[in-house]
Structures are given as C-alpha cells and as structure tokens.
C-alpha cells in the first residue's frame with residue numbers, strides 16, 4: 001500500500017508502477033470494494049487517505065476546493081460551520097467514504113432528486129494520468145464552458161482512468177428546516193403517488209419507497225415549511241384515500257426521529273449487504289413492471305427480495321437474499337425481463353467468485369467508445385484493469 | 393476529389409433540395425452569430441434523419457473530408473464556422489419532437505428543435521425545459537448540447553448538462569450510438585457529460601433526451617437601485633449568505649442602464665449607479681418569506697429604491713429591459729465588442745475597478761451587464777471604428793478583460809463557448825498538460841480529426857487572427873432573440 005500526500009507524489013508513484021508493468025488500484029475509504037471487479041492480488045494499492053489536507057472554503061462564492069482523500073463526514077462538518085453543505089447524501093453508515101471515492105463511484109442518496117449527484121456538483125478536478133501527467137479540468141467557478149468537461153468522465157469511472165487528487169465543488173445552504181412524511185403504500189400505488197409527488201408544487205427533495213412504506217422529505221426555509229408539508233400531505237392523503245382501501249395515516253416525522261428514519265433507509269441501501277445487491281435503473285413510469293418482475297424473479301428462483309426505490313427518478317436498489325445460487329438465478333431472470341424495456345441491473349456487492357458478465361450484464365451501446373477512451377487515457381491499463389470486464 | 397464524392401453521396405441521398413453547392417446559397421451559411429469570422433463552406437447538406445446524417449458522415453470519414461454541424465447559427469464563438477474544404481451539416485430539417493412522457497418528465501427530440509419549442513410542447517402537461525438561453529426562440533437543442541448552454545436561471549437550475557439524460561449521436565466514423573439514455577442513470581463512463589459542451593468536435597447529436605421540470609408555483613421579481621455595482625454586489629452576498637438561492641440575479645451598471653432604458657423604457661432609474669434584478673421562484677410559501685428577506689437585504693446594502701414586479705406583464709417588461717442590453721449598446725456607441733468571462737462573484741468589486749482602470753488607459757468606455765448570481769460578466773467594450781486605432785484598442789481591452797477573469801480565478805467563457813474565437817485564450821486557463829488530456833479524449837472519438845476541426849483547441853494557424861466587433865444576429869434584428 002502506498003499513501004502519497006500530493007499530486008506530485010501520486011504522479012511519481014503511478015509513473016513508476018506503470019513503467020514496471022504494475023497495476024494500480026486506487027482506494028479511498030474502501031467502502032465500495034464490491035463495485036466492479038477487483039484488480040487481482042498483486043495490484044499496488046494507492047490509498048488517497050494522505051490527500052486529505054487541502055481545504056479552501058469560499059463560502060460567499062458557495063464553492064470549496066477539497067483534497068480527494070478527505071472523508072465526506074469531515075467535509076460536511078467543516079462546511080456546516082458556515083451554514084453550507086455539499087448536497088450529496090450517499091449511504092455512508094461507517095463514515096468512511098472519502099470525497100474522491102463518492103465522486104469516482106458517483107454514489108448518491110435520496111436527495112439527488114433535488115440536488116443531483118456528484119456529477120452535478122463537481123465544477124473542477126485535478127487528476128493524475130497513468131503516465132504521470134497532472135492535469136486539471138473545469139475551474140473554480142460554477143458557470144464555465146471552457147474546454148471539455150473531463151470531470152464528468154472521471155465521475156463514476158471507479159478509478160479506471162486516473163487518480164483524482166483534488167475536487168472543486170459547488171455548495172448549497174444547509175436547509176433551515178426539514179420534515180418527512182411517512183405512510184404505508186402498496187407497490188401497486190407507487191407509480192401514481194410518485195407521479196403526483198414529482199409534480200407537487202411543494203417540491204419534495206426526496207421520495208423513497210422501501211418495502212411497502214413511502215417517505216417524502218421536504219426541506220427549506222422554516223417560514224414556508226409547514227404550508228409545504230400540508231400541501232404534500234394533502235396530495236398524499238387524497239390519493240391514498242382514493243385507493244378504496246380506506247383512510248391511511250400520513251405521519252409527519254421530524255427531529256431525531258427523522259434522522260433515524262433516513263439512517264435506516266441508508267443502511268438498507270448500503271450496497272455491501274450479502275448475498276447480492278444490485279442497482280436497477282428504469283424509467284420512472286416503469287416502476288410497476290420493474291417491481292412485478294423483481295417479485296416474480298425472486299419467487300421463481302426461490303430467493304428472498306428487498307427493494308428500496310426512488311420511484312420519482314426510477315432508480316432502485318434490489319437485494320436478493322438467501323443462498324447465492326438462487327439469488328444469481330433471480331438476477332438473471334430480472335435482467336431478461338428488463339431487457340425488453342431498456343432497464344439495466346448492475347451488481348454492487350457479490351462474492352468475488354462471480355464473473356464480470358454477471359456483475360455488469362449486457363454492455364451499453366457505447367461500450368466500444370468507452371473502451372477507446374480508456375485506452376486513450378490509460379494505454380498501459382495501469383488503473384484497475386478489468387474492473388468493467390467484460391465490457392472493456 | 394473527396395468533397396466531390398461526399399456531394400455525390402449527399403445528392404443521391406437527399407436530392408437537390410437537400411444539398412447546396414452554389415455561391416450565394418453557400419455564403420448565407422458563412423458565419424454564426426459572431427459575424428467577424430467568415431468562411432464559405434465547400435458544401436451544405438440538410439438531412440432529415442439520423443441515417444442520412446450517418447451516411448454523410450461516413451462518406452466524410454472515407455474521403456477524409458471535415459464536417460461541421462450547424463443548428464440555428466446563433467453561436468457567439470464561431471463554433472459553427474464552416475470549413476472551406478468541408479461539409480456543413482445543418483439540422484434545420486430535423487425538428488420532430490419524437491416523444492414526450494409526462495409520467496417520466498422527459499422528452500426525446502431531434503437536434504434541430506428549438507429550445508423554446510421543447511417548453512411549448514411540455515407546457516400542456518405543466519412541465520418545462522429549464523435551461524433558458526436568451527436566444528431560446530431560435531437556438532437549437534443540438535447547439536445547446538454542443539455549447540452546454542445556460543440561461544438567466546442557471547444559478548438555481550444549472551446548465552444543459554444537468555438536464556440532458558442522453559443523446560443519440562453520429563460519431564466521426566459514421567457509427568450511430570447512444571451516450572447516456574432516457575433514464576436517470578446509465579452504467580459505464582459518462583460520455584454524455586463529455587459530449588455536452590464539446591462544441592461539435594466529438595460528433596453530431598441526432599436525438600436528445602431531456603428532463604422536464606414542473607412549472608414553479610410562484611415567481612417574484614424585483615429591481616433594486618444602488619449607488620454603485622459594489623453596493624449591489626454586497627446585497628447579493630448577503631442574500632446568498634442568508635441561504636437564499638434566487639432563480640436569477642442580474643446586474644446592470646450605470647452605462648448599461650442608460651442603454652437599456654433608452655431602448656426599451658423598461659422603467660430603470662437613470663441616475664442609479666447599478667440596478668439589480670432578483671427573481672425568486674418555487675413553492676409559494678417559500679417565495680413569499682424569502683422575498684421579504686431579499687428586500688430587507690437590498691435595503692440594508694443601501695438600495696435607493698426597490699420596484700417589485702406587479703404581475704407577469706410587469707416582470708416581462710423588466711426582463712425585456714435587461715435582455716436588450718447587448719443590442720442597446722448601439723445607442724451608446726457605433727460599435728462594440730461583447731465579452732463573456734466569469735469571475736468568482738465576490739471578486740466583482742476588484743474586477744470592475746481593474747476593468748475601469750484598463751478602459752481609462754485605452755481611452756474607452758465599458759458598459760457592464762452581469763449574471764451577478766453566478767459571476768458571469770458581459771462587458772461591452774464601446775468604440776468608434778471611424779477613429780484611427782480604436783478598433784485595435786477595443787480588441788486588446790476585450791482580451792485583457794478575459795485575462796483578468798482568469799487571474800481572479802474565473803473562466804474565459806461562461807456561456808458563449810470557445811469556438812474559434814477563444815481557442816487562442818485556452819492556454820491562459822489551461823496548462824499544456826490539461827489541453828493534452830482533453831486532446832486525448834478528442835482523438836479517441838475522432839482519430840482523423842474531421843469533426844469541427846480548428847475549434848476549441850489552439851492551433852498555430854488560428855492564433856494569429858483576430859475576432860470582430862458586435863453585429864446583430866438576424867434573429868435579433870427580427871426581434872426574435874436578445875443577448876444577455
């Protein structure tokens with residue numbers, strides 16, 4: 001394990017590794033080991049934990065320059081002093097995730113509905129290519145269209161293109177107040193509820209469905225919050241009643257209970273839970289199809305099923321429980337059904353014995369171009385070769 | 393020869409109606425909105441389908457002929473400047489809204505569809521497409537994707553890249569593929585994010601999947617007068633510090649106020665040192681509370697008067713006044729350069745002082761319009777071409793202003809793009825290594841270098857030439873669009 005503290009040190013290490021034909025695996029907090037395929041046991045592990053010193057908070061400009069190795073929790077703590085935050089809430093139950101890791105995985109939580117993901121919040125990056133080139137993309141200002149936006153390419157690339165050493169992020173004010181509405185909602189009713197919530201003028205910042213319960217978060221200025229809560233509660237109430245199964249309660253949750261509720265959601269979404277978790281993406285209106293197929297797949301394969309979903313944006317985390325073989329069978333069945341509607345399923349936690357084709361599923365249309373881009377930036381395949389295998 | 397071969401393929405494919413190769417026809421495509429840069433294309437084609445675009449691009453690839461995509465030609469950096477020995481592929485006949493799904497809040501449209509047409513199609517469903525460049529009635533979504541365009545409301549809502557989920561593209565070798573898709577997340581590298589803002593150098597977008605947002609419940613707008621831009625800047629700082637994210641914040645300095653008011657009678661105060669337009673939108677309950685705070689912050693920062701837009705008509709009048717700035721500068725001066733640079737918003741006071749000092753040095757006047765929320769500055773460098781040497785001075789001043797922006801930690805362009813116009817300024821902002829990394833990605837998409845060559849990247853051939861002054865775009869003359 002090597003632990004460089006500056007971009008120059010990273011450059012030196014990476015160049016040496018590349019020259020010696022070594023493979024480099026970049027690790028931040030090590031919380032996403034199951035995302036993509038591992039690089040093999042002889043890889044040099046490059047820890048970014050030493051790249052955690054840089055911190056420049058331009059609070060009046062709502063931006064910050066941050067070392068990629070800084071832990072997300074640490075960063076949020078520092079920003080909160082000035083009433084701001086980096087508006088991402090990925091599941092991070094151990095508090096180990098680093099900024100660079102969350103960026104490289106483009107991991108996000110429920111509030112992406114309102115704020116987007118790291119992809120939308122990073123405005124500049126410094127990175128080191130396999131040949132030791134230290135390069136920058138973007139800048140320090142939110143509005144900027146000069147040159148290619150290479151930060152987008154690095155975001156979600158799982159450490160396969162470069163070592164990200166520093167990021168410039170745009171920030172948001174910490175919401176003054178927050179409330180979450182909670183109600184029971186059968187899967188069959190989720191699409192219409194999601195449709196109404198996504199368009200409700202009260203602007204929910206997260207809508208999450210987890211095994212039969214729906215959570216709707218609203219946040220912002222304290223003065224207007226109650227009215228917005230009422231508006232959302234009325235929207236939900238009307239639809240739940242129209243369901244015909246009788247009146248169901250819509251409970252407002254706040255304070256510590258609210259924090260606990262979202263912690264529970266995060267821990268359910270934590271992708272490292274055995275035996276097999278995967279990220280399924282469909283269009284929002286395909287929720288019913290998705291849920292039906294996931295249920296059928298689990299039943300037919302004899303696997304258990306747990307679903308956590310952002311129904312307003314069509315992003316679902318599926319966990320098949322029980323022994324591994326039925327879980328893999330359920331995944332294969334679900335994939336076959338999703339193929340017809342252009343949905344995707346990518347495995348995010350699976351025992352290392354499983355092949356790449358099972359992890360990634362069918363390749364995206366532009367896989368060949370992605371492979372060319374990988375070769376262009378990392379011609380010697382120094383960074384995590386095979387992580388996206390068999391795609392490239 | 394190469395071009396002849398592409399012409400034959402195109403004629404076969406599109407018929408004479410879809411191909412222009414005669415002098416006058418070709419010349420009408422010789423420039424985009426930055427009319428100082430001109431080149432007559434070798435050939436102009438007007439395809440209607442993805443397959444036609446792919447066939448023509450394949451022919452270009454086989455014959456080593458460069459191609460340039462063109463949407464509506466409103467670009468302000470010479471991005472759609474044709475290649476004399478190449479093909480200009482115009483998307484004007486690709487104007488179908490392919491699908492619109494209110495349940496998904498998405499639409500798939502062809503590249504020639506105008507920005508405003510997307511919102512018009514979405515409106516019956518209570519939805520709209522958020523990025524709103526002031527050229528939105530004419531500019532195409534394909535051009536928006538290429539330039540990563542933003543509008544007055546990008547402070548709160550972001551840019552094209554935050555609202556486009558995917559594109560069908562024809563790659564420079566003629567292959568058709570999708571980058572991203574119609575869902576919120578796509579596995580693999582985010583090539584869509586790289587393509588957006590690449591100014592036509594990575595291929596041609598033939599379909600664009602966009603997100604739509606619900607139309608906000610409430611909108612409130614005010615204009616506050618201040619003794620100076622610095623005081624107005626203070627107001628913005630305290631509004632932001634209070635945790636308010638306005639939908640838009642615009643500033644005009646004293647000279648710009650004179651120009652806009654003379655052109656539109658929008659009701660700006662002629663004696664003010666600066667005018668600040670603040671717009672809030674969102675849930676009614678939130679807007680009301682925040683709007684009171686905004687007024688308070690303006691007053692505390694020394695506002696000498698505040699006008700609240702009484703209704704939608706009044707709001708439109710204020711915006712008309714603001715958006716007239718570029719064209720209205722003609723009332724102050726026979727000619728001028730429109731600059732586009734970005735600074736960290738808090739550097740406003742320093743930067744305006746430096747601009748004023750430089751202007752005094754050159755003996756010229758500069759009017760400033762400013763997207764004050766996000767630090768995007770549009771200085772209008774006024775000059776008289778009849779006065780010996782003034783054109784050169786104005787040109788130099790405009791270039792030095794962008795250099796100041798970079799020195800203050802900003803950018804050489806916030807929305808007009810690099811194109812040919814600022815390719816030579818790229819090294820001011822990026823190191824040779826930065827540019828080499830970008831170039832590697834470009835080469836991965838386009839090893840032969842035939843997609844919009846000579847744009848974005850500095851080349852020795854280019855970096856001797858100079859750009860031209862402001863001339864109104866035909867859309868502006870026709871009253872269809874304003875620059876901001």
Ligand SMILES: Cc1cc2nc3c(=O)[nH]c(=O)nc-3n(C[C@H](O)[C@H](O)[C@H](O)COP(=O)(O)OP(=O)(O)OC[C@H]3O[C@@H](n4cnc5c(N)ncnc54)[C@H](O)[C@@H]3O)c2cc1C
Nearest residue numbers: 463464465466467471525526532534535538542592597875
């Ligand atoms: C009056 C006025 C006001 C403006 N206001 C704003 C503003 O507020 N905000 C802002 O951001 N911009 C603004 N602009 C600039 C301009 O309108 C935008 O850059 C717009 O996106 C260009 O669209 P277009 O269709 O005219 O593109 P064009 O000018 O035709 O082309 C622009 C670039 O896009 C490429 N291109 C076009 N179509 C495609 C395609 N299908 N695939 C790949 N590449 C393609 C071209 O090769 C070129 O590089 C303004 C311009 C004018 C004239």
